[in-house]
Amino acid sequence: xxxxxxxxxxxxxxxxxxxxxxCNPISGHNTLYWYRQNLGQGPELLIRYENEEAVDDSQLPKxxxxxxxxxxxxxxxxxxxxxxxxxxxxxxxxxxxGTGSHEQYFGPGTRLTVx
Amino acid sequence: xxxxxxxxxxxxxxxGENATMNCSYKTSINNLQWYRQNSGRGxxxxxxxxxxxxxxxxxxxxxxxxxxxxxxxxxxxxxxxADTASYFCATGFTGNQFYFGTxxxxxxxx
Numbered sequence: 592x593x594x595x596x597x598x599x600x601x602x603x604x605x606x607x608x609x610x611x612x613x614c615n616p617i618s619g620h621n622t623l624y625w626y627r628q629n630l631g632q633g634p635e636l637l638i639r640y641e642n643e644e645a646v647d648d649s650q651l652p653k654x655x656x657x658x659x660x661x662x663x664x665x666x667x668x669x670x671x672x673x674x675x676x677x678x679x680x681x682x683x684x685x686x687x688x689g690t691g692s693h694e695q696y697f698g699p700g701t702r703l704t705v706x
Numbered sequence: 707x708x709x710x711x712x713x714x715x716x717x718x719x720x721x722g723e724n725a726t727m728n729c730s731y732k733t734s735i736n737n738l739q740w741y742r743q744n745s746g747r748g749x750x751x752x753x754x755x756x757x758x759x760x761x762x763x764x765x766x767x768x769x770x771x772x773x774x775x776x777x778x779x780x781x782x783x784x785x786x787x788a789d790t791a792s793y794f795c796a797t798g799f800t801g802n803q804f805y806f807g808t809x810x811x812x813x814x815x816x
Contacts, residue, residue, distance in 0.1 A: 622802050624804075626806075631808075631809075632808055632809075633709070633794050633806035633807050633808050633809050634749070634794075634806045635806070636803075636804070636805065639802065639803070641802070646801070647803060682748075682749065684749075686802060688802060693737060693739065693754055693798055693802065693804075694739070694751045694754065695739075695749075695751060695796075695804070696751070697748050697749035697750070698748070699748050700748065
């Protein structure tokens with residue numbers, strides 16, 4: 592079974608530029624999460640999808656961040672414009688709702704550096 | 707705050723020794739999970755314990771949960787150099803809501 596795929600793995604951009612991250616979850620996983628992880632910290636939830644519906648986006652800075660999950664499969668997270676403080680690792684995870692497992696499978700992440 | 711807080715922040719032990727790390731939280735939870743993160747494999751799920759369970763085992767891992775004290779502990783027995791990683795607890799709530807703590811950095815010295 593293929594794991595969660597994320598791209599790109601690394602991205603360096605100048606502040607005020609836009610950036611987008613892509614995630615392909617494990618096949619059949621209807622729940623998708625985007626997290627942001629700063630150095631030395633735990634993952635912080637940005638948004639959670641159940642199929643194509645965003646059910647928890649309370650931590651998403653909506654003035655500059657946006658996300659979508661078309662057809663309830665792949666997802667993209669966008670930042671526009673990026674700020675220096677957005678430098679972090681952006682993690683995507685998926686899980687299969689209804690199995691009682693609650694286990695999240697994480698992708699390798701995208702390391703964003705804003706200069 | 708709904709996230710857990712791990713203690714200690716950093717732990718260094720000799721190979722073969724046991725490692726214990728703790729997670730405390732403030733609000734009632736449905737379940738609690740432990741994850742490991744190292745540079746090679748990213749974040750990996752280790753074990754989940756539900757609020758009505760007190761102890762679970764998985765290989766060399768033993769997790770306890772005390773809901774009256776709002777705390778959980780992760781014990782790694784007979785540690786190996788490969789156990790060197792950061793360990794996070796994630797408090798689970800209704801639906802699929804999870805909040806990660808700040809982690810314990812474990813170093814196992816060969």
